[in-house]
Amino acid sequence: MTSRRDELTEEILSLKQRRGAVILAHNYQVGEVQDIADFVGDSLELSQKAARTEAEVIVFCGVHFMAETASILSPEKVVLLPDINAGCPMANMITAEGLREKKEELPGAAVVCYINSSAEVKAESDVCCTSANALKVVESVDSDEILFIPDQYLSHYISTKTKKKMSFWPGYCPTHVRIQPQDIIKRKQEHPQAKVMVHPECRPEVIALADEVLSTGGMCRFAQQTSAKEIIVGTEVGIIHRLKKENPGKEFIPASEHAVCPNMKLITLEKVLWSLQDMAPEVKVPEEIRLRAKAAVDKMLEIGRSG
Numbered sequence: 001m002t003s004r005r006d007e008l009t010e011e012i013l014s015l016k017q018r019r020g021a022v023i024l025a026h027n028y029q030v031g032e033v034q035d036i037a038d039f040v041g042d043s044l045e046l047s048q049k050a051a052r053t054e055a056e057v058i059v060f061c062g063v064h065f066m067a068e069t070a071s072i073l074s075p076e077k078v079v080l081l082p083d084i085n086a087g088c089p090m091a092n093m094i095t096a097e098g099l100r101e102k103k104e105e106l107p108g109a110a111v112v113c114y115i116n117s118s119a120e121v122k123a124e125s126d127v128c129c130t131s132a133n134a135l136k137v138v139e140s141v142d143s144d145e146i147l148f149i150p151d152q153y154l155s156h157y158i159s160t161k162t163k164k165k166m167s168f169w170p171g172y173c174p175t176h177v178r179i180q181p182q183d184i185i186k187r188k189q190e191h192p193q194a195k196v197m198v199h200p201e202c203r204p205e206v207i208a209l210a211d212e213v214l215s216t217g218g219m220c221r222f223a224q225q226t227s228a229k230e231i232i233v234g235t236e237v238g239i240i241h242r243l244k245k246e247n248p249g250k251e252f253i254p255a256s257e258h259a260v261c262p263n264m265k266l267i268t269l270e271k272v273l274w275s276l277q278d279m280a281p282e283v284k285v286p287e288e289i290r291l292r293a294k295a296a297v298d299k300m301l302e303i304g305r306s307g
């Protein structure tokens, strides 16, 4: 007997072909959405894919800023976000107007904008970065003074690695701040042989306890390369699906079961199918903003990944 999941998968795959669509999914998506995607990756990898794909339609299984970035890079394509309410609270912690005011206070600073931000905010920035290349981007900028927005914790982490003068915006990820130092300490006691990898959106006290500080794509690579058999994972729990699938012989222990991004979980198989049926909801960036935002995203793509 075929399950509802099998039926949905079949319908999605056949409609995807008829629409000439590609399905991109972030590492935090629920397992069954990851499993029907053409490509699963981190923010940088997904924006690289969105820039290069020849598909006419991109179904973006992620959050709003990710779909916007795809639209910024490929304006001729239809970019679908299966649930338009899938936002990123951190991205919403800064507005273009707020950034303009801050820039006036710091006229000499170059603005490095984490990709977790709106197109309007990117349009006010000099260059974008993701967690996979933030340090490389900061080092490459032609200024010794940086205004890093909107994630204060990623900014703090980078400030420990660079000599540049860093000013920050007080944004944060409500999911990653749920991971507490005590969680890591407890997991390490339970699994003394385990390696600890955490995302740079975590608090500095959590980062201080980690063996590796990595983007989600970096975590997937590290998991494959390390000889460690147990790994404590300090990021959103959705990534565990991919880690287990790619590394059947290893054990992955979430640092905290509370690290769930409710926005990432809004995307379901049903909504992916409906988005392909309705060709909606579509994400499109107004041309004047798009062109300015694209300059900042293109600069980042030229710089690439750190490792």
Ligand code: 13P
Binding pocket: 027, 041, 042, 043, 044, 116, 130, 131, 132, 173, 199, 201, 214, 215, 216, 217
């Ligand atoms: P990555 O770019 O490392 O996948 O992170 C995206 C994100 O939203 C982290 O919360």
Ligand code: SF4
Binding pocket: 063, 087, 088, 089, 090, 091, 116, 173, 174, 175, 176, 201, 236, 261, 263, 264
């Ligand atoms: Fe935004 Fe945090 Fe969710 Fe990433 S995990 S999309 S930063 S709220």
